[in-house]
Amino acid sequence: MSVLVDQSTRVIIQGITGREGSLQARLCIEYGTKVVAGVTPGRGGESFEGVPIFNTVREAARETNADCSFIVVPPPFAADAILEAAHADIPLVICITEGIPTMDMVGVKRALQGGDSRLIGPNCPGVITPGECRVGIMPGDVFSAGAVGVVSRSGTLVYEAVAQLTNRGIGQSTCIGVGGDPIIGTTQREALELFDKDTETAAVVLIGEIGGSAEQEAADYLRGMSKPVIAFIAGATAPPGRRMGHAGAIIAGDTGTARAKQEALSAAGAVICESPAEIGATTERVLKDAGLI
Amino acid sequence: MKIHEFQAKKLLAEYGVPVPPGRVAATPEQAREAAQELGGPVVVKAQVHAGGRGKGGGIKTAATPEEAEQAATQILGMRLVTPQTDAEGKLVHRVLVEEQTAVERELYLSVLVDSASSRTTMIASAAGGVEIEQVAAEQPEAIHRVAIDPAVGFQPHEGRELAFALDLGGDLLRPAVGLMTALYRCFTEKDCSLVEINPLVVTGDGRLLALDAKITFDDNALFRREEIAAMRDTDEEDPLEVQAQELGISNYVKLDGNIGCVVNGAGLAMATMDSIKLAGGEPANFLDIGTVNDVSRVVSAFRILTADPSVKAVLINIFGGMARVDIIAEGVVAAHREMDIRIPVVVRLAGTNVEEGERILGESGLSVIRADDLGEAASKAVEAAGKNGT
Numbered sequence: 107m108s109v110l111v112d113q114s115t116r117v118i119i120q121g122i123t124g125r126e127g128s129l130q131a132r133l134c135i136e137y138g139t140k141v142v143a144g145v146t147p148g149r150g151g152e153s154f155e156g157v158p159i160f161n162t163v164r165e166a167a168r169e170t171n172a173d174c175s176f177i178v179v180p181p182p183f184a185a186d187a188i189l190e191a192a193h194a195d196i197p198l199v200i201c202i203t204e205g206i207p208t209m210d211m212v213g214v215k216r217a218l219q220g221g222d223s224r225l226i227g228p229n230c231p232g233v234i235t236p237g238e239c240r241v242g243i244m245p246g247d248v249f250s251a252g253a254v255g256v257v258s259r260s261g262t263l264v265y266e267a268v269a270q271l272t273n274r275g276i277g278q279s280t281c282i283g284v285g286g287d288p289i290i291g292t293t294q295r296e297a298l299e300l301f302d303k304d305t306e307t308a309a310v311v312l313i314g315e316i317g318g319s320a321e322q323e324a325a326d327y328l329r330g331m332s333k334p335v336i337a338f339i340a341g342a343t344a345p346p347g348r349r350m351g352h353a354g355a356i357i358a359g360d361t362g363t364a365r366a367k368q369e370a371l372s373a374a375g376a377v378i379c380e381s382p383a384e385i386g387a388t389t390e391r392v393l394k395d396a397g398l399i
Numbered sequence: 400m401k402i403h404e405f406q407a408k409k410l411l412a413e414y415g416v417p418v419p420p421g422r423v424a425a426t427p428e429q430a431r432e433a434a435q436e437l438g439g440p441v442v443v444k445a446q447v448h449a450g451g452r453g454k455g456g457g458i459k460t461a462a463t464p465e466e467a468e469q470a471a472t473q474i475l476g477m478r479l480v481t482p483q484t485d486a487e488g489k490l491v492h493r494v495l496v497e498e499q500t501a502v503e504r505e506l507y508l509s510v511l512v513d514s515a516s517s518r519t520t521m522i523a524s525a526a527g528g529v530e531i532e533q534v535a536a537e538q539p540e541a542i543h544r545v546a547i548d549p550a551v552g553f554q555p556h557e558g559r560e561l562a563f564a565l566d567l568g569g570d571l572l573r574p575a576v577g578l579m580t581a582l583y584r585c586f587t588e589k590d591c592s593l594v595e596i597n598p599l600v601v602t603g604d605g606r607l608l609a610l611d612a613k614i615t616f617d618d619n620a621l622f623r624r625e626e627i628a629a630m631r632d633t634d635e636e637d638p639l640e641v642q643a644q645e646l647g648i649s650n651y652v653k654l655d656g657n658i659g660c661v662v663n664g665a666g667l668a669m670a671t672m673d674s675i676k677l678a679g680g681e682p683a684n685f686l687d688i689g690t691v692n693d694v695s696r697v698v699s700a701f702r703i704l705t706a707d708p709s710v711k712a713v714l715i716n717i718f719g720g721m722a723r724v725d726i727i728a729e730g731v732v733a734a735h736r737e738m739d740i741r742i743p744v745v746v747r748l749a750g751t752n753v754e755e756g757e758r759i760l761g762e763s764g765l766s767v768i769r770a771d772d773l774g775e776a777a778s779k780a781v782e783a784a785g786k787n788g789t
Contacts, residue, residue, distance in 0.1 A: 260666015
């Protein structure tokens with residue numbers, strides 16, 4: 107078991123003929139992801155690595171029964187691509203694009219409200235259920251199947267945390283990169299909720315970072331969870347007022363500091379890792395203490 | 400991207416926001432002429448990208464054109480230190496000479512995107528003229544907010560709600576709602592990330608006026624806002640950060656330590672800084688090299704780090720996903736070939752194409768220090784920087 111994606115997930119890739127899109131499409135197929143269609147406007151009727159290409163997402167979804175769309179398009183076109191997938195009633199839309207204007211995402215988020223499509227990202231590594239389905243840009247071979255869910259704002263910190271887990275023989279149920287932008291489709295809180303309800307996920311590693319209040323909102327949900335949660339917050343050493351790469355990672359006001367987030371999560375019952383190098387070891391200890399390994 | 404007060408006021412005026420009459424001056428003579436043209440008493444305000452200018456002596460009043468010239472002589476060329484600058488302060492190249500205003504009341508108004516609600520949000524407070532963070536901490540009930548539905552935009556009733564909360568009834572109601580509507584339009588049409596008027600004042604003769612203005616823009620939207628991008632003033636930015644951007648590295652932030660970092664991904668870059676600190680060292684910078692698919696970008700990163708004289712060791716921490724580790728390794732080799740690098744370099748590689756990356760480094764014969772994981776990389780970098788002297 108897992109959340110969001112598994113071996114039966116049927117994936118469309120929007121931007122499959124682009125430089126990055128074609129590379130990621132190949133890697134997804136190699137990993138075993140069921141890539142059933144690609145979408146590139148004007149290239150309908152062609153194929154890529156045996157995968158049929160369509161002009162529109164609606165057509166691709168109708169012809170292939172796809173239930174997930176993976177968006178790999180440049181920032182100026184990303185909002186339109188997300189909305190095209192939502193308007194075609196694709197239940198799960200995963201967008202990795204970094205650099206989408208915030209105003210575009212304000213509109214997208216409003217348009218998705220009340221609808222049936224769930225957006226993951228943007229500016230994220232995607233979602234992977236190890237051994238079953240990779241819808242994203244992560245290096246597949248560091249992941250291993252197991253019972254720990256991982257949710258993170260940062261992509262490379264997912265890899266870092268997962269490599270530490272895998273090295274200790276701790277597998278993952280599903281890993282979700284929710285994205286580093288100020289406006290994202292699925293929040294850390296919602297990801298925790300998914301893992302909480304998943305019978306095969308025994309514990310969750312939550313990786314946050316400075317800026318905003320998403321970790322505090324996750325902490326509110328965490329309070330009622332019975333599964334152990336291990337948390338790390340990146341950016342404890344970042345100076346206030348300076349944006350650290352991610353558009354969301356800027357300390358403005360007290361809630362944005364690493365300390366405030368650690369305190370909120372700790373008060374809600376999470377075990378805090380002070381060092382990013384200790385995520386694997388801390389998770390192992392927590393799982394042992396809980397009798398889960 | 401930040402702009403100056405005079406630029407922000409010009410932009411807001413185009414949207415119909417009332418601002419005081421004013422002129423920009425780069426010399427004391429120009430300041431005197433400006434005061435003469437304006438007639439009557441003026442305020443001379445340093446134009447730098449930092450708040451709290453009055454506290455540092457960057458804002459002076461002048462009753463006559465001669466006094467304005469004197470004030471400008473004092474302010475122009477000074478290194479203005481405010482609570483928002485570092486200890487060195489910011490060099491003042493220009494002043495804004497503005498008509499003095501009789502102030503009846505000071506209010507606060509701003510627009511930003513609230514990530515918790517995912518909405519553009521207008522914030523208003525009757526406690527203007529002080530930092531809004533201070534108001535939020537001391538009297539949160541004095542802060543009023545409206546989250547705006549992007550499907551329909553800012554509505555008059557939302558403006559009335561805020562206006563009445565600020566006690567702007569009677570003859571001021573319509574101008575207040577008009578000003579707020581203009582602010583929202585400017586925010587959305589120009590892809591701003593913050594528009595702040597602090598203070599917004601009620602003048603002695605009963606008008607609303609934006610006495611100060613601060614605007615920052617969404618860097619991700621500059622590609623479609625050429626007129627905004629043209630307002631950038633690189634004099635206000637750290638020279639190393641400007642150089643980094645010219646070399647195509649946009650995610651570089653200069654810090655105070657001595658260990659230069661090259662990392663892929665903002666989260667891992669922050670975590671690497673944290674690890675250095677935990678190992679007893681101080682990072683010299685934040686640098687997210689992004690998705691690297693060409694060698695020259697890595698060489699550029701080395702150029703930036705070695706241009707910073709405080710850097711005593713370099714830590715390269717790459718976990719390849721979309722970025723390929725072999726390209727990074729080739730870049731490290733190329734940088735050593737093209738440049739005379741004398742500081743110790745610690746390299747930790749993992750992820751996509753790591754075997755190829757290891758092979759390239761191994762066969763290069765370079766004396767880089769290798770590390771297998773993040774903790775080891777950080778402690779080796781701290782040790783190397785210590786040996787290299789500070």
